[in-house]
Amino acid sequence: MKQKETRELYVWRLLISFIITTFVFIFVFSFAYYVSYLNYQGVSHNNNVINKALSDFDGYLLKSSHPAFCNGTILLESSVELDDIGSRIETLEKNFGANDQRVITQKQLYEEIEFKHYTLINNFNNICKSNFTTIIFFYSNNGDYKDASGHVGFIIGSFKSTNPDKIMVYSFDKNINFSKSDFFIKNYHILTVPFVILNNKSIGNVNNIKDLA
Amino acid sequence: MDFYIFLVYLLAYLGLFVFSFYLIGLIKYSKGKKVEPAEDKTVTIIIPAYNEEKSIERTIESALKLDYPKDKLEIIVVDDGSKDDTYKLAKKFLSNKNPKISVFTKTNGGKATALNFGIEKAKGEIVISMDADTFVSPDALKIMIGYFKDEYVAAVTPSMGVYNTKGFLQRIQEIEYYTGVFLRKSFSIVDAIHIAPGAFSAYRKEFFEKHGGYDVGNITEDLELSLRIQRYNYKIENASKAVVYTTVPDNFKQLMFQRRRWYVGLLKNLKNYRDLFGLKYGALGTVVLPVALISIFIGVGLTIYTLINSLIRIKNYLIDFNSVNFIFHNAIDFNFFIFQNIFYDLFSNQIFILTLGFIFVLLFYLYFSRRHMKYQNSFYFSFSIFLIFYSILYAFWWIISLIYIIGNREVKWRHDETKRN
Numbered sequence: 240m241k242q243k244e245t246r247e248l249y250v251w252r253l254l255i256s257f258i259i260t261t262f263v264f265i266f267v268f269s270f271a272y273y274v275s276y277l278n279y280q281g282v283s284h285n286n287n288v289i290n291k292a293l294s295d296f297d298g299y300l301l302k303s304s305h306p307a308f309c310n311g312t313i314l315l316e317s318s319v320e321l322d323d324i325g326s327r328i329e330t331l332e333k334n335f336g337a338n339d340q341r342v343i344t345q346k347q348l349y350e351e352i353e354f355k356h357y358t359l360i361n362n363f364n365n366i367c368k369s370n371f372t373t374i375i376f377f378y379s380n381n382g383d384y385k386d387a388s389g390h391v392g393f394i395i396g397s398f399k400s401t402n403p404d405k406i407m408v409y410s411f412d413k414n415i416n417f418s419k420s421d422f423f424i425k426n427y428h429i430l431t432v433p434f435v436i437l438n439n440k441s442i443g444n445v446n447n448i449k450d451l452a
Numbered sequence: 453m454d455f456y457i458f459l460v461y462l463l464a465y466l467g468l469f470v471f472s473f474y475l476i477g478l479i480k481y482s483k484g485k486k487v488e489p490a491e492d493k494t495v496t497i498i499i500p501a502y503n504e505e506k507s508i509e510r511t512i513e514s515a516l517k518l519d520y521p522k523d524k525l526e527i528i529v530v531d532d533g534s535k536d537d538t539y540k541l542a543k544k545f546l547s548n549k550n551p552k553i554s555v556f557t558k559t560n561g562g563k564a565t566a567l568n569f570g571i572e573k574a575k576g577e578i579v580i581s582m583d584a585d586t587f588v589s590p591d592a593l594k595i596m597i598g599y600f601k602d603e604y605v606a607a608v609t610p611s612m613g614v615y616n617t618k619g620f621l622q623r624i625q626e627i628e629y630y631t632g633v634f635l636r637k638s639f640s641i642v643d644a645i646h647i648a649p650g651a652f653s654a655y656r657k658e659f660f661e662k663h664g665g666y667d668v669g670n671i672t673e674d675l676e677l678s679l680r681i682q683r684y685n686y687k688i689e690n691a692s693k694a695v696v697y698t699t700v701p702d703n704f705k706q707l708m709f710q711r712r713r714w715y716v717g718l719l720k721n722l723k724n725y726r727d728l729f730g731l732k733y734g735a736l737g738t739v740v741l742p743v744a745l746i747s748i749f750i751g752v753g754l755t756i757y758t759l760i761n762s763l764i765r766i767k768n769y770l771i772d773f774n775s776v777n778f779i780f781h782n783a784i785d786f787n788f789f790i791f792q793n794i795f796y797d798l799f800s801n802q803i804f805i806l807t808l809g810f811i812f813v814l815l816f817y818l819y820f821s822r823r824h825m826k827y828q829n830s831f832y833f834s835f836s837i838f839l840i841f842y843s844i845l846y847a848f849w850w851i852i853s854l855i856y857i858i859g860n861r862e863v864k865w866r867h868d869e870t871k872r873n
Contacts, residue, residue: 246734
């Protein structure tokens, strides 16, 4: 039985392993970014969808003075379109993150559309003597406000699901400036988030679904 | 990038790095000269046994069925003060038909004392420690003896598998043992085996004569012996075609005790043999041991972080559902576009791609073992439950072991032991 005097350090093998591993990592990151790029290219036609929706909603608002407004067709069309865009925005946020500039740009346009739909619903309530419930929800994705906003968002979502056809929820990110942000902040004295406005009355923070009933 | 993600990438990088290192070694090794089986050495198989009445007969029969010249093989059974019928059942093999079997009994002193007792009585040039719940393929011994042609070799290990798997926990251990088949071969190629399994490993008796027997009182005496062999600069080889099956714990408590002993033993022995880290001991000191330690701590840390995160999420879900009086209308919100985008969602995530890579590496390890080992149950089901549960179990075992180490709490060889020598 003999004892070895020296042991091999396998320097070349270690070097080749390091090169292979580094290349694999570069490939994985490049592939992931490429798929992300393809994904964004695939959904970037959202821009066209949202721009079209903006002009559609201008049309809907113009038609709110027509006699046929109260038959609900315009309301239904606008609600379906709003939901469709909402789903696209949610997908973008999930894929690229809420703080991605591309997502923020799309959300600004979406919030304009939300406000137009909110105006349409208020018109419908006034002109057609209906009783849609409107909830304006201001939230934030930043820091400590994120969890609290998520909690209130969950409560509002549950509340809406109790009567989805009659409860309209409009969510606005307080960190995004859209044209009517100042209108809400001043008129409803919004100092912090999360903040809820129910049927044009300030509620503030919500801790339980009973606060909305 | 937050710290958690950085640790995930670091673990993935280390895993891929060592896999590449081992794979290159394996490819080079496969092109080299094969080791032929041999029967030129005299062999003593020592079977230490404590309360093994359920398996001792099968183990002795398995040793008797070894395809090896009978005049060069002796078997010594050492009953370590069993409280059951182990000694009585072993004595049944004493007869003129099996002249080379000896059975001894002694007062209980632990596995190391039983092995040392057997080594003193052994006449063979090669000594094999064989657990009393282990079953060996008939050709295993010849294959392992072939490796002792190399004069630098002090020990030879086989491929270890799990005997008669039943149930969830044994299936997980089966996959774990089979990934070990590839790793042990890879370690041997770079001369870095640091654990020769006590269930069945072969040693030159000369080593014990020169450097002492098993360390009495050590809870992982097989690990200590392997580290000692490495410290004295001998080789430990792996005969991957020599197949051995051992029984594994079938309940959580037994498995927990076994793993706690293994992991506490590993850390204590590595502390005593910390001089093995470094350039002097080649790949053992620069790659295998450092990467093993780093991976353990990062892996356990990540699992703890994930579990804590999951508990916080569950707490938040409970708060949310409490706020809506547990009305579950909104619990599942289906977004068609997210579903449509699932391919983009998954493949734009580096961690998902690296996870797929990890699964591929594991499958490669298992493909390697499949060439030699038998799978007792449905492979895909066992592999699936291994993927889901192993990291949680592994982290749990390590956390318990670290608590024992930090708290300086005693770990015994068996949980029912009250006194040890």
